[in-house]
């Protein structure tokens with residue numbers, strides 16, 4: 001049978017938003033931009049390379065957990081489920097759930113539209129009887145997902161860590177609203193030795209630095225900006241107090257950047273704040289999920305307690 005590939009539901013005028021967001025963020029102190037703008041096609045590909053790095057334990061640990069507990073997860077999702085994946089990326093991890101849970105429909109949702117279109121084509125070839133309905137959207141905005149079926153949510157990769165706790169709670173609550181009573185499977189990176197965390201975001205091959213700098217190159221490509229990207233260095237310390245990696249691009253020289261008809265001055269040594277990556281304990285994440293209106297149920301962790309996967313039920 002041919003792949004049941006629905007027309008792409010495109011709800012993200014992402015380029016327009018990027019320009020407005022960057023102009024607004026460069027006007028703040030410190031200068032800042034949301035991490036969601038990392039993800040154009042080049043950024044998504046660089047993220048996939050990060051997932052292969054020896055220092056980046058997150059992807060292989062979460063994948064191993066999914067493989068080990070796929071049967072239990074499939075039972076919780078139920079037969080013929082409709083799975084919606086938030087921030088779907090490469091669609092690699094979901095294949096484990098597709099094999100185990102045999103869902104009827106899969107809705108991969110991502111802001112990175114070109115990349116989503118590309119990876120969905122390969123998935124549809126490999127799963128010819130699965131209904132695949134990709135959604136290009138920003139999950140921080142109100143979501144208009146077609147249909148009103150009860151859904152099983154999948155939110156891997158510790159993308160939840162990119163949000164400050166209040167925003168993360170609000171995001172989980174909004175996701176719950178799209179599940180129509182179904183549960184949510186969330187991957188959450190755990191608090192651990194700061195040296196291990198530091199290494200994961202400061203890899204020896206410099207891929208995370210390229211990923212970080214891509215946001216400037218994207219602005220140059222899409223918005224006609226003139227960042228001297230080579231004059232920015234990647235800086236990603238672990239803030240022990242806040243239990244998060246903070247990612248910056250630091251200008252090594254004074255430079256004036258023009259974009260969207262406006263000019264912004266970077267002093268020598270001035271940072272652009274690009275990403276937070278919050279780490280949780282099992283308890284602190286479960287408390288947050290409860291604040292978002294979920295009942296936290298199963299939790300799976302590896303022996304080293306590096307990473308966790310949570311099954312949250314809608315109340």
Ligand SMILES: C[S@@+](CC[C@H](N)C(=O)[O-])C[C@H]1O[C@@H](n2cnc3c(N)ncnc32)[C@H](O)[C@@H]1O
Pocket residue numbers: 035036039044047051059086087088089090093109110111112137138139140156157158159
């Ligand atoms: C950390 S990566 C995780 C990718 C993949 N789920 C994984 O586990 O490896 C974050 C993913 O979420 C997407 N994303 C980030 N912010 C988003 C937003 N506001 N709305 C929709 N997708 C978003 C990115 O394009 C990217 O694919």
